[in-house]
Amino acid sequence: MTATNSFSTAPASPWRARLERPWVRWGLVALVVVLAIVVPLLLPEFANQTLARIGVFSVAVLGLNVVMGYAGQISLGQIFFVGLGAYVTAYGYNAGWNIVIVFVLACLIPAVVGMVVALAAARLGGLAIAMVTIALPIIGVPLAKRFSEVTGGSQGTSARFSAAPEWSGLYDDQWQLYLVILIGGATFMLTRNLVRGKYGRAFAIVKGNESVAASMGVSPYRYKVLAFTIASLIGGVSGFLYMVVIQYTSPETLNFGHSIELLASMVIGGAGSIIGSLIGGAWYVLVPQVTNIIDPNLTTVLQGAILLIVLFFLPNGFVSLPRLLRRIGRRDAPQRSAAEVPQHIEE
Amino acid sequence: MRMNRRRSRVASVVAGVGIVAVLVAGCSRGGAEPDGDGGAATASPGITDTTITLGMTTPLSGGTAGPGTCTVAGLEAYFGSVNAAGGIEFGDGKTRTVEIKALDDEYDPQKAKANYDQLKGSVFAMTAGLGTPTNRAWREAAIADEVPQVLIQTGDPLFSNTQESPWQLGFVPAYQNEGEAFGELLAGAGGEHKVAILSQNDDYGEGYVEGFKSAIEGADNIEIVKELTYEATDTAVDAQLTELAASDADVLFNAMSITPLVISSLQKMQEIGWLPSLFLPSNTSSPGAILEPGGAAALPAVYTVSFAKTPQSPAYAEDEDVVTFLSDLAEYADYPDVPAFPHCMWSYMIGATLEQVFTKMTEPTREDFMAQLRTISDFEAPLMLPGTSVDTTEDDQPAVSTVQVIKYNGKGYEPVDSWDE
Amino acid sequence: MTLLEVSGMQAFYGRVQVLDDISLSVPDGGAVGILGANGAGKTTTLRAISGSVRSSGDIRFDGKSLRGLRPDQVAALGIAHVPEGRGTFSDLTVRENLRVGAYLRRDAKQVQEDIDYCLDLFPQLQNRVRSNGSALSGGEQQMLAVGRAIMARPRVMLLDEASLGLAPSTAKTVYKAIGRLRQESGIAMVVVEQNANLAFTLVDSATVLEAGRNVLTGSTAELKGMDEIRRAYLGG
């Protein structure tokens, strides 16, 4: 199994080499920026709304990726922080607070909660962390119902602050998509720098082997807590965007099932990959819509089948697609060796 | 509105295959735009001279998929038979067939909103969807877009609030109405009664309890001795029943919407030898699917409220409404078995109600549709119990607000007007 | 007569050839050493024999070809591989580890006897029988690994770097015990060792690998006599 970190791996290939050239890079960046500005103006309403939703959940998956893909700590509670961010946003806006302050709180409160949980949970290993994180959404739902005067109870609460302002002359869906691109884009850039910097390396070491990390003077505990905190903060951002785009939240938002779907989306996109997070978000949003088009009565069976088929051919997610294609490219190579196939469990 | 943005479908290719796939469905609204038809007013999306398209977002997978599937089946059954008979002659003289676009929202508000966004451009009206959060998620959007969200299946009174929800209308009685009806019956009883309450911990349970309490207010022969809740996700409510039994109540008001939990609580009560008179909500009181397996005959009395005939009940086995309903279900909705959830019947009635509205529509517009929608009164839809009817003219009330208290007789139900000690 | 005969064996990792035309011949009851520097192909040779690595060429055990057999099938024929790194089952107790070694045997009674024999051969294990493999010291794990191989009642044992990571004294103890085992059981052995001194205490002949080829083969006495061997492997 090659490592899933898409930066460190992937042997040099012509197209990749070409990508390294600075002018190509800047050209791409410019292209992306131009697209980000132009596309919302051209696309029909529903396409914009879909893109915006993809943005929301890409950010959620990105957060999960920080703690799982990069730091290697399994978390089944990411949706809780998304929901928390959404609730903070809804409450703050409806209480008439300045929207900027609301945004800051929607990031900070989940971050703080995440840190507190992590301070306790990170002492435990593997499954135990999984268990603690499972608990978050599962306990979150009845909690959200109990504090109904804050959360609106099971009927949920709306907050519609993302209508396009007059001066912009934009449609609401365009305005919302711009907000998502702006905030989501910034989150992606910051996270990218983080995981490529010394923190990213530290995460990788902790993921690789905690005792080694300790011996290298990298405190596994501290970096686990850090990873959880960042993941929760990004979850909060995603929650804010959730309110920008969906404009309504209820206990159903932090249903445990969605946490599982986020996890699946992360692996499908590619654990430990920035692009993978984007693909994961697209997966999270598009697969239900596509299965709905195929047959609304068979969404479950279709979603399960698609997930398994993709993983069967791309165990490391979509980001490993280029590698797969290259391998197919050189089929003439000598017979596969034990190094590639765990032969002893083949019959 | 946004015609200038149609050609942009080409550009959207850059947004990726997935989106394109979605657009194929989403942007079929293109086809819905008026191609200069003769009509005086420009037609709204989703209606042509020969067809009208209705949209639904409802849970077709996950925990609530049982009832959810019913909401689609009932509607397809009704309009299937109508279409087979040639369609409906609208108020504007044109005869149209009815198409239904139903999408699965997995009871996830976010997906419900997405489904709405996808459908609103290509359907004339959204209808019959099940679920409170999943309908609330796009209520404001529907108002902003002036898209009808009508005859939906939630007892949340907000959707029947004429002021706050101009483009909405609920179909089924508010949960409050149901609780109230039973409360009145109990308050009118001669003797003293101790009531224990078990309710689902959400607006569903709260609504029932609220209605019940308002009805028994001031009735000094009724005392609420214990009040507990359960989660819709619980695997058992044994502990609650044990705790309630300890209160020696002689009446259990059980606002529970989860079929297996109702069955097991019926069994549990008999196990621990606590046999109160029981009230059950309209959507979990099916004789065949719940009361018989639960052995409800052992209880002194089981009351529920209803406005629909129960197909399982032998009393209606011969009833022609029921017979046609079941055959329509099997023929047009591919739903062979006798429905265990009343939502099948409710959707069927919704279909009948919509037909009434269509026959009154003189213009193919959503505005006219909403206007006509509010003019239906004393309409006895098929499957309706005598004494109940559809009335949309009353402000702040769902289409059906009158309910009949009925009592289990060991096989089916019979209407009752007074509590017999 | 020869029990295990390897000839013209080749093996690859990906596109890298690690073994090229290896040959090896182990007489019944004999002990052959494989010497060589890191990466010379010693371990791969053993893995190829036990079927954990795909290889081409000819491997015959007691006249039968081992081509295409899975490791468990090879083991079933009577070839016990003591892998590099010992392969101790961390969550199993010492006794359970030994019983796994006897997986292919049906004779419960003798199995018990053999367990006792192992504990007699490695007294250090005696008071650890109930503790988990993960709790053992490196030396004890190595002894356990050998014991697991003994439990299979093999005809040939493949020993891979039994001294790796052990204190010299411990390594000596291990090799002494193996020597005793060889005398008492007559199990043939293929011994991979970097420490030729240790190997020579056990084997009658040896072959030297460099870059996946046999460069030198001879009896222990002959090899000991050659000064390049002395320089390279005997630190003399």
Added chain:
Amino acid sequence: MSTFLQLMIDGLSTGSIYAALALSIVLVHQATGLINFAQGGMAVLSAYIAWVIYGLGAPLIVAILAAVIVSFFLGALIERYLVRRFERGDPDTAVVVTIGLLTLITGICAWFWTYNNQLFPSLFPLDTVQIAGAVISVRSLGTIVVIVAIMVLLQALFVGTKLGLALRAVAIDPSSAALSGVPVGRNLMIGWGLAASLGAIAGVLVAPQLTLTPGMMDSALVYALAAVILGGLTSPIGVVVAAWLIGILENLAAVYVPFIGHDLKIAVPFVLVFVVLLVRPQGLFGRKSVVRV
């Protein structure tokens, strides 16, 4: 007082539902080192199979036995042709594969048998037994007995038998096990097969109470996972005791700890897990073990 006792007994029978599922999760983990989220879904499928066979007129017990056997092969095939590809790969991927499997199986059940609640006959009569003023249904009693029996069998399998030993060895270190002559692939298939059969029993035990629906086991799964980790992944006895503990404690907490109440009682098992793990990372009864996932 009798209420208190009754609550404990209620908890015991609810806990038994979790225990039934938890046992098969432990079995798979012991045999492959994986946590199988699809275990519940597979149990439901098995229950449907039994239900169909019963519907064809076979006696209930026959239908159940048939389902148990079919499930064995189903489980083995799933391991061989789906899961094996991921066994040595990234654990996260393996978990997601079992999640995908859960979705697929749930979908298949819904496709064939709809989301309607199907009534499933119970092996045990609807009678009750009096114990010191408290009442327990024969059904719960029967469930408890069966679970205890399975628990003992599993314990015996793992520590007593050669098969159990081989299963564990394969899960810990396949290559090393192979060198000792253990056919790794076959043991992995057997492990999944046994777990599936066990799941089948779990399914038919709880189906009469929960009624048969594609999502029947979903809410039980979380509790089962909690029990598995609380009891220690390696110990059948541990997880059963843990499951009962969870069932009982959450009832008592709900009734006697006002601020918890029936809505937050689900927090109890997790708090319990958390506290226990801080003290004993390997769980109540578990041995220290390397955990994948």
